[in-house]
Amino acid sequence: MTDAAPTASSSSREDRVQRGLRAARDWVLRLLLAPFVEVGALFRLLTESLFWAVRPPFRGRLFVSAMEFIGIGSLFIVSLTALFVGGVLALQLVDGFRDFGAENQTGAVIGLALAREVGPVFAALMVTSRAGSAMTTELGSMRVTNQIDALVSMAVNPVQYLVVPRLVAGFVMVPVLTMLFDVVGVFGAFCVAVFLLGLDPGVFMDRLQWLVDWDDVSQGLIKAMVFGVVVSLIACRQGFYAKGGAAGVGRATNRSVVHSAIAILMLDYLVTSLVLGEGFL
Amino acid sequence: MKIFRRNLMRPTRPTAPADVVSDPIHVRIRDLHKSYDDHHVLRGVSLDIHRGKTNLIIGPSGSGKSVLMRQLIRLEKPDSGEILVNGVDFAQLSGLALDNGRRTFGMVFQMSALFDSMSVFDNVAFPLREHTDMSRKEIRARVMERLAGLGIASAARKMPSELSGGMQKRVAVARAMIVESEILIYDEPTTGLDPITTEMVDDLITEAEDLFGVTSVVISHDMASVVRIADHLNFLHQGQIAATGTPEELLHSDHPATAEFIRASRISLE
Numbered sequence: 193m194t195d196a197a198p199t200a201s202s203s204s205r206e207d208r209v210q211r212g213l214r215a216a217r218d219w220v221l222r223l224l225l226a227p228f229v230e231v232g233a234l235f236r237l238l239t240e241s242l243f244w245a246v247r248p249p250f251r252g253r254l255f256v257s258a259m260e261f262i263g264i265g266s267l268f269i270v271s272l273t274a275l276f277v278g279g280v281l282a283l284q285l286v287d288g289f290r291d292f293g294a295e296n297q298t299g300a301v302i303g304l305a306l307a308r309e310v311g312p313v314f315a316a317l318m319v320t321s322r323a324g325s326a327m328t329t330e331l332g333s334m335r336v337t338n339q340i341d342a343l344v345s346m347a348v349n350p351v352q353y354l355v356v357p358r359l360v361a362g363f364v365m366v367p368v369l370t371m372l373f374d375v376v377g378v379f380g381a382f383c384v385a386v387f388l389l390g391l392d393p394g395v396f397m398d399r400l401q402w403l404v405d406w407d408d409v410s411q412g413l414i415k416a417m418v419f420g421v422v423v424s425l426i427a428c429r430q431g432f433y434a435k436g437g438a439a440g441v442g443r444a445t446n447r448s449v450v451h452s453a454i455a456i457l458m459l460d461y462l463v464t465s466l467v468l469g470e471g472f473l
Numbered sequence: 474m475k476i477f478r479r480n481l482m483r484p485t486r487p488t489a490p491a492d493v494v495s496d497p498i499h500v501r502i503r504d505l506h507k508s509y510d511d512h513h514v515l516r517g518v519s520l521d522i523h524r525g526k527t528n529l530i531i532g533p534s535g536s537g538k539s540v541l542m543r544q545l546i547r548l549e550k551p552d553s554g555e556i557l558v559n560g561v562d563f564a565q566l567s568g569l570a571l572d573n574g575r576r577t578f579g580m581v582f583q584m585s586a587l588f589d590s591m592s593v594f595d596n597v598a599f600p601l602r603e604h605t606d607m608s609r610k611e612i613r614a615r616v617m618e619r620l621a622g623l624g625i626a627s628a629a630r631k632m633p634s635e636l637s638g639g640m641q642k643r644v645a646v647a648r649a650m651i652v653e654s655e656i657l658i659y660d661e662p663t664t665g666l667d668p669i670t671t672e673m674v675d676d677l678i679t680e681a682e683d684l685f686g687v688t689s690v691v692i693s694h695d696m697a698s699v700v701r702i703a704d705h706l707n708f709l710h711q712g713q714i715a716a717t718g719t720p721e722e723l724l725h726s727d728h729p730a731t732a733e734f735i736r737a738s739r740i741s742l743e
Contacts, residue, residue: 249603330590334588339586339587339588341582341586342587346575346599346600347573347603
């Protein structure tokens with residue numbers, strides 16, 4: 193009896209240690225696999241959406257409504273941020289270029305930056321914060337209150353009804369918002385550079401037209417299309433598969449914004465590398 | 474440009490042959506299994522849903538009632554087993570055939586599940602707009618007739634959030650019945666309602682059956698409602714049908730779990 197007690201005790205301690213190690217291993221594995229699981233889920237939803245996008249019925253009213261929500265609804269916030277981003281770029285560049293007498297190039301550099309990078313990235317980030325989060329919340333609420341199940345029970349495919357119009361709206365409207373961002377951003381930069389910092393307006397516009405051409409604008413628009421689809425896809429994926437009641441919807445919305453912001457910045461590098469044909473490992 | 478016609482891929486409700494319609498058993502569920510990871514919820518459920526009757530599935534919380542409902546309407550695919558609806562195995566359907574099959578059912582969810590971005594009218598009109606070629610005028614007439622029949626015509630322009638729980642339930646019933654489905658499924662229809670509204674919802678279920686000849690499947694653990702409306706009772710316990718029969722037969726059941734459930738709910742036929 194005296195020998196058996198310590199043996200049983202040490203064996204139960206070993207069991208506990210082994211269970212703890214297994215749990216730790218599973219946790220690490222889940223952590224490492226999580227990004228792949230997420231990307232897999234996104235591709236699955238994208239594939240399903242593409243399949244349903246070309247099948248009737250085509251609900252034009254839903255497409256118009258989604259475009260109105262993503263595009264028209266974001267006009268003000270995109271214009272406002274563009275005005276200040278253009279202004280601050282002008283402030284920084286005129287200040288920096290003056291040190292070596294190159295402030296005349298301000299218009300050219302701002303135009304190039306806005307068309308290629310700042311326009312699509314900021315427009316997509318604004319759509320994420322305004323429309324993406326709202327889409328996740330709406331779909332998440334529909335999921336946890338059985339409204340998506342109700343659609344299925346009425347023989348209406350929820351991906352076709354809820355996700356496809358939002359993806360198409362993102363694909364179409366984010367490039368439109370990007371063009372708006374570019375135009376308002378240049379206007380903001382022009383006002384600051386010319387009226388506040390005393391640059392010659394003719395030189396500002398001439399340099400801008402000299403350096404920025406259609407290839408720069410189209411590069412930004414290609415990025416905007418990619419960002420539009422990805423932002424809508426992430427928002428829909430997070431909302432569509434939300435669980436855990438109101439708290440779960442809150443967590444899904446949070447993930448939606450964070451994942452979208454990360455995806456925009458990562459894809460920005462990837463698309464730029466592809467377009468320029470350099471910058472790979 | 475025929476491909477762009479809206480109704481090209483629209484599901485059409487299947488019409489059962491005459492010999493099938495005369496079969497008193499509308500749905501036969503046989504040896505149905507469903508697991509979530511290691512949790513085996515449905516462990517070989519077998520039961521008959523009687524045509525044109527109110528069929529109740531009762532059981533304690535966690536017994537698998539809602540999971541059974543989700544398999545029945547194919548919100549989820551069962552692991553194994555058969556769900557024979559008018560002789561067709563619903564468990565094996567997929568794609569457009571599954572969508573067609575789903576149109577046999579109307580579903581009233583526990584929390585009504587009304588689309589909160591649409592008005593009451595649009596909620597009820599939704600299945601007609603999606604699945605029929607009816608004109609706007611015809612849809613309006615049918616929806617208003619159904620809302621009036623349920624005493625909620627005045628709420629047609631209201632949003633679901635402006636309605637009480639009882640009214641939401643009535644709208645959900647109107648939406649489920651609007652395409653004249655053969656089978657109406659109610660998931661815990663009286664949960665969270667006061668006694669008067671509960672009685673009203675019970676009346677609604679029996680009225681739907683009388684007026685439209687539908688088969689009702691009610692999932693509930695409200696024994697007072699059960700006794701009031703049930704034609705056939707099925708007691709689900711630990712993922713299996715432990716007892717089945719008329720309310721009277723079940724109230725006098727000697728199956729231990731059934732007897733304990735009925736004793737705890739303090740219900741008698743009187």
